């Protein structure tokens with residue numbers, strides 16, 4: 478593995494990266510940073526949690542001019558939360574440089590954004606819709622933009638942002654550099670690449686599997702009606718530090734988080750119908766550990782980097798393999814381990830097999846845990862708590878009391894009582910959960926066998942329409958424009974073929 482010195486980065490950048498605890502570059506960073514530093518277009522694909530943000534953040538900061546207050550870099554992301562997170566990471570990389578990144582997204586007061594823009598950030602990290610608003614109001618100037626990054630490009634297409642992205646890419650200067658990153662790359666990306674990138678180098682970290690090996694993947698066949706009780710048992714057995722539970726719909730998320738709260742778990746839900754203030758507060762509480770369970774729709778599946786997420790539960794099996802890869806990728810990040818458990822009803826087994834085939838990895842079948850196992854799990858926690866407390870040296874205030882108690886009650890009974898009080902016993906408080914219809918494989922074509930990854934997803938072919946309410950893509954607003962193909966200067970840039978990279982030929 479390479480250290481960051483080897484990229485020939487400026488001292489302030491190397492210092493920032495070491496401050497962030499980055500000692501070595503990750504595989505995708507090793508391969509993409511040198512190419513991006515040369516100003517070349519590239520498409521970068523690597524598994525979730527492997528540092529794609531810094532892979533474009535480093536060249537952005539290194540290449541932009543800190544003496545100019547013009548907007549020089551734009552990063553587009555599919556969700557608001559991701560815009561905030563990416564801007565934060567870029568600002569960390571820029572901590573010793575006079576460069577700043579500003580997140581801009583829908584749901585936030587536009588006049589406040591205009592005010593923040595007056596402070597002249599050089600980088601804007603935005604959701605496409607809101608970026609377009611500013612473009613039209615001319616509150617964002619595009620003429621000095623040198624680098625455009627599309628993070629999670631495939632998801633932006635899924636969400637129906639295609640027209641916005643095309644329009645943005647048509648408006649920014651032709652001689653800009655374009656970088657495109659995602660863990661999954663369905664074929665639709667090729668269109669964007671061909672139309673708007675200049676001989677991009679395709680850099681795909683060679684991996685047998687699309688998912689990282691440090692995520693243990695399990696599935697359980699569970700009847701729809703049993704899912705919730707099984708989920709509670711699993712939470713009791715595993716006592717996750719932080720867990721994300723994915724549900725199929727917003728209603729599902731609302732009902733699940735309410736039901737979990739009723740049964741005594743610290744849970745809240747996040748989805749696209751909540752206002753931004755609520756979304757922000759839920760995420761903040763989860764990051765702080767105030768709540769340990771985040772229930773989410775796919776809105777939280779992309780890019781979110783929350784350390785300490787030890788478990789991902791697919792309460793409902795995801796629609797497609799891309800969604801699966803991104804959902805489970807919220808755990809097992811930056812080399813940590815994680816566990817992903819997917820519930821599948823008997824009629825959805827075929828669907829699960831399709832996901833396995835696309836990701837080229839089998840999920841391990843597990844049987845549904847019993848109530849007794851759930852109780853054992855919680856008892857173990859209680860024992861741990863008692864043992865930990867017995868190691869404390871400030872127990873003296875309790876010892877006299879303990880001795881008195883032991884005169885009346887035998888020690889086993891006393892400890893049992895203490896354990897019972899400390900144990901969260903399985904809770905059967907009735908809850909209400911509307912049933913979801915099973916997902917069927919339908920007429921979808923089977924993905925090719927073998928290596929997953931590029932173009933392998935059988936999903937991602939969702940029609941380009943907005944996912945209901947998840948965000949606010951606007952269609953039909955794009956102005957007619959003459960000639961899509963923009964002759965670009967510098968098309969004949971030299972290209973070497975690094976290991977693991979191959980040129981991605983643009984045909985005009």
Ligand SMILES: Nc1ncnc2c1ncn2[C@@H]1O[C@H](COP(=O)(O)OP(=O)(O)OP(=O)(O)O)[C@@H](O)[C@H]1O
Pocket residue numbers: 498499500501502503506523524525526527528529530531659660779780781782806807810811
């Ligand atoms: N070289 C490095 N050394 C140590 N940690 C790193 C390094 N690069 C990135 N990280 C950390 O790894 C975590 C995951 O990185 P990041 O969010 O960029 O992943 P990603 O590849 O974009 O994943 P996803 O596909 O889910 O968006 C972050 O917390 C990031 O700060």
Ligand SMILES: [Mg+2]
Pocket residue numbers: 529530628780
């Ligand atoms: Mg990312």
